[in-house]
Amino acid sequence: MSQSVTEDEILAPVAGTAPGMLRLLVGNRVAVAAGIVVLLFVAAGLLAPAIAPHDPNLQDPSAIRVPPFWQSGGSSTYLLGTDSLGRDLLSRMLYGARISILLGVAVVLITLLVGTALGMAAGYFRGWFDAVMSRVVDTLLAFPFLIFALAIMAATGPNLVALVLALAFKGWVDFYRVARGDVLAAREADYVAAARGLGASTPYILLGEILPNIIPPLIVLATLRMATIIIAEASLSFLGIGVPPSIPAWGTMVSDGRADVVSAWWIATFPGLAILLLVLSVNLFGEGLRDVLDPRMRR
């Protein structure tokens, strides 16, 4: 997915207006539907404490592996059933949305900021900084991400700070490459030359002139990265070294339900579907966004 926005996709300064772009986006029905689904997940996560019918960690020993309500043996107390410790699946799913989205946003923001800042600096100033950074980035690109994250998490045990760092460790590289490539092109552009000629300071040129012009592909990339991060978090949690067990997370739930998948399909299936749906929606929305923001895709 990240190949869809590469550094040779050199952008012209943004031509469209905001309302125009919004109209284009609304015209893309798939993207709109995907956006609504994402919003629903975000709402579910934000409102989890208010709308979850049960405490997500409360165990009911008398209700272990209760099936969802439409199956025989199901009950209206536990709409989506319970897991092997008698915890309400629906409540855990809602709280799971919260941690997935929270981690996704946190990691994407960190990587976006770090990657863009370093990329712009390298692209604009070139010189030794660019040379060093580019080698660092090449090294990181050769690094298998999940294995590195596994190593960090195995060493520290599940905790959120380490998890964010493990996920962010390599993520900034994509932003770095896009930002650097675009800045490389932009620094020779007429509008930058004009600003320079008018005596604008370097910080102003970077932040006031160049940044607004290179930000659209970065936003698209951020959206698409978000999906990757959610998957990566779920993978690590599935392996038992992601989110701490006391916080409900979809990956952990899939992992917990794996042993029961034949006898109690709902425990692993619902969180698995949630991961699928959220990641698919984020991706479709991101692609819709790209169609709008990337001039080369514009029809």
Added chain:
Amino acid sequence: MRGVGSRGGHTRRDFLKRSVGALAVVGAGPSLLTGLLAGCGRRQAGQRALRADLVRGALSVALDADVQTLDPAMHRSRTVEAVVRNVCDGLVARDAEMRYVPQLAESWELEGDTRWVFRLRKGVTFHDGSAFTADDVKFTIDRIIGAIPGLPPSPRKDLLGPVTGTEVLDAHTVAIITDGPYPILHKKLVFQEICPRAYFEEVGPDEFARKPIGTGPFRLVEWIAGERIVVERFDEYYGGSPEVPPVEPAKLAGVIFRPLEEAATRLVSLEAQEVDVAVNVPSDQADRVDTFPTAHLSVAQGTRTHFVGLNCARKPFSDRRVREAMRHAVDPKPIVEQFLLGRARALPGMLVPMAFSYDESLPEPRQDPGRARALLRQAGYADGLEVTLDCEATDKRMAEAIAGVMAGAGVRAEVRVWKKDNLLNQLRRQERDMFLTSWGNSSLDPSGILPVLFRSDGYSNFFGYRNGTVDRLLEEADRAMDPEVRARKYVEVQRILHADIPTCFHFAQEELYGVSDRVSNFRARPDGMLPMHDVSLADEA
């Protein structure tokens, strides 16, 4: 070598087996990487088909772990032991009731307190046709205690305690000498299998680890790592211990052991009749096996004690009142009933009821959240206690259940999951405060569990536990040749441990095996061994 099988070997059964293997790769979460690696080797292995007669007459066992070696002296793995025990016999063995019976030894007697003389069975041959003699026993014991220069040290050395040497008296008599009295030597010898000196010296340690031979009822045909271990009947077998009839060669044409690490995969394979025996069925899946039309459950009392350990050397558990509060905060009995569906037994202490010197007078634990709160209040935790409960991934569900119940007594326990080895290292450094872990003791003798955990200098004293009286009693018990004296010492240790509370929440799970209905004479055993000598298969209709 024997691999040139008929094309007819590629049957539907074969195809199914490979599909199950593929399923295992897809389903294997934690072992994702190893699964993928194994998957690479799998295709190659599939090309070498097994002999058709072996496939038909062999029993197939789904193991819960892969093996790293087949050298009887170079592992600490119950899986390796269970496989190797079919290839190599020991001097002493245990029957299904865990009674000690002579195997390659005919009898033994003590000379003084430190010299054990074993008379060996005559006319026994190894799989290469060479005769079994006292020299092989000497070689085996010497190799384990590190008395043979140039060989790597054996991880099984401590299982032989104070054994210092051996002495060949004649071709079929050997003496084993200990440093000081060692009353349980014969019990400990069940963990050591006899290896042939001549063959070992001919092929060297590396080749021996890949293709060991012994005097056992089966001989190794092939071992493909991650895929299968195949053994076939050894027709010249002497018959095994005369106290465990029938005394004759094995009935099965062979046994195929397959490592299927995921429990779900083992059960699916059993249900699909792709394996005949599935080891280590999870407690909460046991009832499912009973619903299979062609398989049933075989149950044995377990010998592994699960427990919550408390670090007596660090706050907050350095205060005995806080430790006692933990005992009252959560009772294993209802948890075991609800979450393990009764497939386990709550224990008052570290020993299982089958164990030597088990103290029946220890009071059963009782849940009393009010008492726990009161104790915590006295200890200065009026607002409740915040702790971390560390465990490894396989214990996560139980740890979460414990944490859930503890909340009722004002203990907020955060569950933290570690990789097994990682946690063990931290425990040995006494870095963790409260942890759910377990200790296997298939010897069923307290010497296999109490000293290592509770002596001040115990190798696995996770608790920072120091009690001079316990140290002294354990030392005395180690040296006492009179079983009754030993038992008294161990009972006293159990009572002190119950008063000091370095551990609480003890339970032992049942050992559950899924067994195909076409298998007869297979019995689940507390020690986890899989002796296939007396097992047979009904012909498939």
